[in-house]
Amino acid sequence: MPAWGAKSGSIGNNPFILAVPRKEGHIVLDMAMSQYSYGKLQVTRLKNEKLPFAGGFDQDGNLTDNPGEIEETRRILPMGYWKGSGFAILLDLISALLSGGLTTSGIDNSGKGSCGSCCQVFIAINPLKINTQEFIDQALNETIEQLKSAVPAKENGEIFYPGEQSLKTRLENMEIGIPVDDGIWDRVKELAYSRFD
Numbered sequence: 125m126p127a128w129g130a131k132s133g134s135i136g137n138n139p140f141i142l143a144v145p146r147k148e149g150h151i152v153l154d155m156a157m158s159q160y161s162y163g164k165l166q167v168t169r170l171k172n173e174k175l176p177f178a179g180g181f182d183q184d185g186n187l188t189d190n191p192g193e194i195e196e197t198r199r200i201l202p203m204g205y206w207k208g209s210g211f212a213i214l215l216d217l218i219s220a221l222l223s224g225g226l227t228t229s230g231i232d233n234s235g236k237g238s239c240g241s242c243c244q245v246f247i248a249i250n251p252l253k254i255n256t257q258e259f260i261d262q263a264l265n266e267t268i269e270q271l272k273s274a275v276p277a278k279e280n281g282e283i284f285y286p287g288e289q290s291l292k293t294r295l296e297n298m299e300i301g302i303p304v305d306d307g308i309w310d311r312v313k314e315l316a317y318s319r320f321d
Contacts, residue, residue, distance in 0.1 A: 125158050125200045128209035131185075133198060135209065136216040136228045137162075143287070146264050152287030157212035158200040165191040165200070170305045219243040 125137045136157065143152040155161075160168075160179040168175055169191040178187040180194030180201045187201070194200055202208035220227040225243030251260055267285075274283050297303075304312075 125198075125202060125212070127213065128202055128206040131199065134228065135202075135212045137200070137212065138215055138219065140211075140215060144264065146268075147261075148265075148268075149285075149291050150287055151264070151268075151285055152290065154287075154290075155203065157202060157208055157215065159203045159208075160191075160194075160200070162195070162200070165195050167305070169195065170307065216243075219245050 125135060126133055127135045139154060139156060141152070141154045143150055143154075158179075159177070160175060165175075165179065173191075175189040175191055178189050178201065179191065180188060181197055181199035182188040182190065182193040183197060188194060202212060204211065216228050219225065220243045222245045223243045227243075271283055271285055276283060
């Protein structure tokens with residue numbers, strides 16, 4: 125994606141994921157460095173909807189909530205504007221330094237998809253090495269309770285912890301099936317059937 129203040133793509137749009145296991149529902153933050161992922165832009169465009177907030181720039185350099193216009197320019201907005209741009213740059217550098225991999229400047233993604241030659245770092249910390257299960261459960265549950273007791277900005281609104289809506293969607297999908305855009309599903313079937321011709 126473009127760095128803050130740039131028109132051309134020069135920094136990674138790597139995923140940043142933090143997760144804390146919890147019996148009642150894991151707390152998971154899984155996000156791109158952009159305000160919206162390209163997948164979210166596509167899904168929103170296919171539904172003929174607008175984004176809830178501006179997510180990138182149109183051909184004239186104006187902020188827009190039109191996902192198709194952002195896909196055309198590929199000028200997706202870094203989350204947190206300049207702060208998100210800085211976060212993306214440092215995430216890219218730290219990933220490369222810790223993995224012995226390539227920085228964005230050394231990656232040629234032409235024809236390799238979104239993850240061609242990318243670097244990834246996984247760090248797992250066992251909190252039971254420094255805390256008891258009782259303390260961990262209490263800290264998690266108190267945090268969720270405090271979050272849920274906040275006054276919603278919209279009437280009858282609900283406050284969600286990171287990962288809660290994904291868990292709800294997963295349970296619904298397991299019960300009633302996974303919703304897929306008809307055009308995308310037709311393309312998948314074409315690809316599957318063409319392998320047997």
